[in-house]
Amino acid sequence: DLTVEENLNFFATIFGTTLKKNLHLIEEIYVQIEPFRKRRAGKLSGGMKQKLALCCALIHEPKVLFLDEPTTGVDAVSRAEFWEMLKRLQKRGITILVSTPYMDEAARCERVALIQNGNILQIDTPENVTRSYGKPLFSVKGKDTYRLLLDLRGQPFTERVEPFGEYLHLTTFAGIKMEEIKGFLHKKGHLEAEVSETQATIEDVFLDLM
Structure with missing residues (x-):
């Protein structure tokens, strides 16, 4: 079980970069988990684990970010903070694809695909989905x-x-x-x-x- 710092260095190494070189990419999120950099990831709260996972995913400056139910098991305050972070990442030009069981979160997206048993039931903007x-x-x-x-x-x-x-x-x-x-x-x-x-x-x- 790696520490916060070890996790970030590990993922940076995989993508041929370093935490120091790309710190500016995750700085806004990293400052929130930096006080726990020596703590093992398994000992973090649910919200902090998700922020660490997001930092690991962003360390190589991806063009597209895939997130699978990133706020499941996270408290309401951390959920709101997480989505605010995603909005800011989107403004930096990163395309974000999120799966979520929470319909209020789906309403925050630009486009929504409703899926049941692997079948796409509808794809549209949140406004057009509700209008239908x-x-x-x-x-x-x-x-x-x-x-x-x-x-x-x-x-x-x-x-x-x-x-x-x-x-x-x-x-x-x-x-x-x-x-x-x-x-x-x-x-x-x-x-x-x-x-x-x-x-x-x-x-x-x-x-x-x-």
């Missing part, structure tokens, strides 16, 4: 989310209903009005349920295409 969702979509919130979910599933007007945080995203068949949904929920005892039209997310589109 041509079905009525409602955001529903109530005190008892689980019972709300069960009551909405199986109803004649429901095409699909999925949890989205503290809300449910309800896709209905064409022609269903919001008042009909509210009336149904009122009869089921969800007297304080909130229903509103909402914009589709990439996750809505992905679930619809599956």
